Amino acid sequence: MDHQTETIVKLIQSSDPLQDDQALAAARTGLSDYIASSLAAVQESAVAKLHDYVAREQGPATLIGANIWVTAQNAALFNGFQAHYLDYDDTHAGVRGHPSAPILSALLAVSDADTMGDEFLRAYIIGVEMMARLGESVNPYHYLHGWHATGTFGAIAAAAAIGALKHLPNTRLAQVLGIAATQSAGLRFQVGTAVKPLHAGLAARAAVFAYEAVEEAGIAGSTELFNEANGYFRVYGTANPDIAKWKQTWGKPWRIVSPGLWFKRYTFCSAAMQGADAAQSLYHAHRFKASDIARIDVFFPKNGDSALLVRAPQTGEEGRFCIEYIVWLALTGQPLERAAFAPTPIPEKTRAELLKVQRNYDDPEWQASENAQPKGRYTAVKVTTRSGKIYSTIVDQPKGSPANPLSQLEHQTKLSQASENATDITALINRLEHEPLGPLIRLIN
Amino acid sequence: MDHQTETIVKLIQSSDPLQDDQALAAARTGLSDYIASSLAAVQESAVAKLHDYVAREQGPATLIGANIWVTAQNAALFNGFQAHYLDYDDTHAGVRGHPSAPILSALLAVSDADTMGDEFLRAYIIGVEMMARLGESVNPYHYLHGWHATGTFGAIAAAAAIGALKHLPNTRLAQVLGIAATQSAGLRFQVGTAVKPLHAGLAARAAVFAYEAVEEAGIAGSTELFNEANGYFRVYGTANPDIAKWKQTWGKPWRIVSPGLWFKRYTFCSAAMQGADAAQSLYHAHRFKASDIARIDVFFPKNGDSALLVRAPQTGEEGRFCIEYIVWLALTGQPLERAAFAPTPIPEKTRAELLKVQRNYDDPEWQASENAQPKGRYTAVKVTTRSGKIYSTIVDQPKGSPANPLSQLEHQTKLSQASENATDITALINRLEHEPLGPLIRLIN
Structure with a gap:
């Protein structure tokens, strides 16, 4: 041996x-x-x-x-x-x-x-x-x-x-x-x-x-x-x-x-937990309607989204690995419940809305706090409305992680x-x- | 798809x-x-x-x-x-x-x-x-x-x-x-x-x-x-x-x-087929006894022996992946039959003899012919006797390979x-x- x-x-x-x-x-x-x-x-x-x-x-x-x-x-x-x-x-x-x-x-x-x-x-x-x-x-x-x-x-x-x-x-x-x-x-x-x-x-x-x-x-x-x-x-x-x-x-x-x-x-990939929490907190503060939202930016450190392999999901099951889908649901106040992640088709209209979401990496505007888990990991979400207003927030210790159990x-x-x-x-x-x-x-x- | x-x-x-x-x-x-x-x-x-x-x-x-x-x-x-x-x-x-x-x-x-x-x-x-x-x-x-x-x-x-x-x-x-x-x-x-x-x-x-x-x-x-x-x-x-x-x-x-x-x-690794054939042909020509042999050199192209991972086999089963063992058996006229490769111990005396065998790579003295299979692959065996005589040969299309079926x-x-x-x-x-x-x-x- x-x-x-x-x-x-x-x-x-x-x-x-x-x-x-x-x-x-x-x-x-x-x-x-x-x-x-x-x-x-x-x-x-x-x-x-x-x-x-x-x-x-x-x-x-x-x-x-x-x-x-x-x-x-x-x-x-x-x-x-x-x-x-x-x-x-x-x-x-x-x-x-x-x-x-x-x-x-x-x-x-x-x-x-x-x-x-x-x-x-x-x-x-x-x-x-x-x-x-x-x-x-x-x-x-x-x-x-x-x-x-x-x-x-x-x-x-x-x-x-x-x-x-x-x-x-x-x-x-x-x-x-x-x-x-x-x-x-x-x-x-x-x-x-x-x-x-x-x-x-x-x-x-x-x-x-x-x-x-x-x-x-x-x-x-x-x-x-x-x-x-x-x-x-x-x-x-x-x-x-x-x-x-x-x-x-x-x-x-x-x-x-x-x-x-x-x-x-929730029944989606853990790499989306920060983004979902950020989007939910923005929704609770601002109660967006889908029609209000002109653009959504999601910010990760480099490779922070590597588990989120899906960008254009056809089904809810694929949506488990799609930050665009999860953030869109949360920002528009839709519950992140199991039905949303079932192996059934995502409505055409929702799929079209996902094109509003952009992924960004290592943007100097955002960084993880010392307490982030895993170290250096965060997701920030920034919403630009049709009227030009901007709302944003960052999460680096999502609900369910050991620091926020x-x-x-x-x-x-x-x-x-x-x-x-x-x-x-x-x-x-x-x-x-x-x-x-x-x-x-x-x-x- | x-x-x-x-x-x-x-x-x-x-x-x-x-x-x-x-x-x-x-x-x-x-x-x-x-x-x-x-x-x-x-x-x-x-x-x-x-x-x-x-x-x-x-x-x-x-x-x-x-x-x-x-x-x-x-x-x-x-x-x-x-x-x-x-x-x-x-x-x-x-x-x-x-x-x-x-x-x-x-x-x-x-x-x-x-x-x-x-x-x-x-x-x-x-x-x-x-x-x-x-x-x-x-x-x-x-x-x-x-x-x-x-x-x-x-x-x-x-x-x-x-x-x-x-x-x-x-x-x-x-x-x-x-x-x-x-x-x-x-x-x-x-x-x-x-x-x-x-x-x-x-x-x-x-x-x-x-x-x-x-x-x-x-x-x-x-x-x-x-x-x-x-x-x-x-x-x-x-x-x-x-x-x-x-x-x-x-x-x-x-x-x-x-x-x-x-x-x-035979029931040993195919990467040893060339070496076994070379050693057998030397034995048939010169009928060595174990006590005649002072040193054995085996020559490969680089990585030609990468499947032959074992150098000091304890059992015949391990000997299936040991060129030293296979060449020694062949050079001393021992049959390469199944009993030699069984999961039973190799005699202490034979194991000691294997120290006479050296592996060599990319030696300029040896090279594969155009017909070698796989391309560039060969094994040469050189025996130095106690009286200082040297006998050697090379094989690059062993018996059982497609060119020598x-x-x-x-x-x-x-x-x-x-x-x-x-x-x-x-x-x-x-x-x-x-x-x-x-x-x-x-x-x-």
Whole structure:
């Protein structure tokens, strides 16, 4: 085993986040939000189709929101897809992607009713740590090069979480991570289609397969996935990380706490959260009508809109990745609710209005505050009316980001809108580190 | 659909290689060699373990050498693994990897007894064409960067083959290719372990999953996998190919004919074929004893040994990728048979002898002839004896390469060593374009 892999394997094995109340609290909130985001998508027709597809093979693992039992790989695939389907699940600035959908879907797939809640939360925290570290090590190159981090890092992070849950010894943990790494995939050209959420499912499935390949199919793979010459960091990034620094800072603080998980109120891409908040606050102050607005300028730092790949959306689903569409809805007082982001056509009239929106980069008029999250990131919106008036504002800590978090009530509302059992689910999660998973699984499936 | 994807989709759809007798003959030989390479591995313990793992879920698809029926995805996974397990299956200079293991394993998984042989061979030829084109477009960068082409291109090529077999219309073909592309993975650090053959299985499985995701689970993905901005060529290579040239030269000649498939006599990496032939010819001329040899120099062009990653093998399996080991066996008159490349320890004494072997690059004494395959590639071996004598030779068209092919008898021998039904299998393959697959499937499973 090479030096880098050995260091990372030891970090995963020796992690003890259960002593950290903030990390545990963040994990409980993350689990609750994952369940809410998943259950919110149960009625979607694409989700129903994948449900029927995975239902063909029976097995020991459960689907969220569907009381059937399928193979562990298919449960991971389906639960990852459903959790990320509406783009309503959490994100993380270190990852530049969605950690909980792949990690929790993989963990659930290899858990059973007797799995202890403390072990489950511990593994989840370690998985998020791993995913954030991978992101810090190879981004922004990785993301800008065309990868979708939810898929690529997701496979390895979910494998790390499984390894932590199952207390795998050195060699087998490295082999599981290696088989996950050699399946690491997911491309950003799929953004705006149903394959983007599929990436979360494929990452979870890749981790479950890696675990089964080593533990059940007896496949002995390389233990050198992070080797300095041709390992993961070299292929998916540009250079090896400072592994000594990983060691010094791992869990100090836990990445699930700081920079922390972002939670969503709406079902669109997290890169649009600042712009949506800015546009909503302008609307609340000035109550524009569509006909008032002559021009809209949106200001980003360079690459601040790189996840917002869509400029002329045909459907609400594509509109999840279109700042023009989201800002237009918010500025004209339209609710940012799920119907606006459904896979149905956007009215021709609305699509024509989007031509009023211009994107601008690195404009000297705007800059992020010291507290911006991620560092240096902001979105400013400037409206020019037909009468020549100009209104503008900037947001760099949007609602749902760790510095401006959702309240307990807002989290509870998100869960209640998705499940009749919200109160019971919350109560079970709140005492999860003292109980096995069984009761929670029964409530959510 | 972007221009590049549209061009490639049309090439796949409009291909008619059945008119080309040379392409058909090459496809028959490729299929025969694939079956021989697969059946040769049936008794391996790692293969038996994966067999038991995939046997858990029943389905409509067959395993080679095992009369059971499993899911299409698991059949693809297993058959790809088994065919590549001994590194005995074909390679291709354009691909820099193994085309038939992923492509034929995927095609078999989505075929049934009624699938017509001509359609099957046609799809196979198109898959090889696609895989070679991908290699020509992104290599040598892709390979040298750390990817294992059998896995990465294999997924897309196998999806193209399935699309051709099923006569998918434009949009759905592009979507299937896109879901294959977004799973494209496989890293070279796994070379020398059982995960290398697993890459062939994972690629075949990725293609089958892509097909099922679109056709059975109704997942609508992007049709822009080859878009110029952030499509496959940009992420896995360095630049977009000359797509107009693809169009002009597609199938002229078919890549399965020229540069053509390489077939193996031995179960080691094809990059060692030249060196093995050179060492064998020196042994036949001079009958060295181990104690005669003071020093061995092996000469490559730069990067000519990049697949031969192992320098100090612990086991015969690792020795498949070690030129020092292979040349030593050949120079000392030891047979290059399967036992030498089994996953069992190499004797300490032999390992010590390997220190006598030096690798050299771009030495002005040696160069490839005009007919070298691949262009510019050679291996020269120079032996210095204890008495100071020097013997050397060079090989740039090894036995099994298209310019120095195996005879019909040698192919038949390879198949006979693996199957009691070799004569019947050969007869069925020889008339396959006039018959359905059923009889052949019954003979090989």
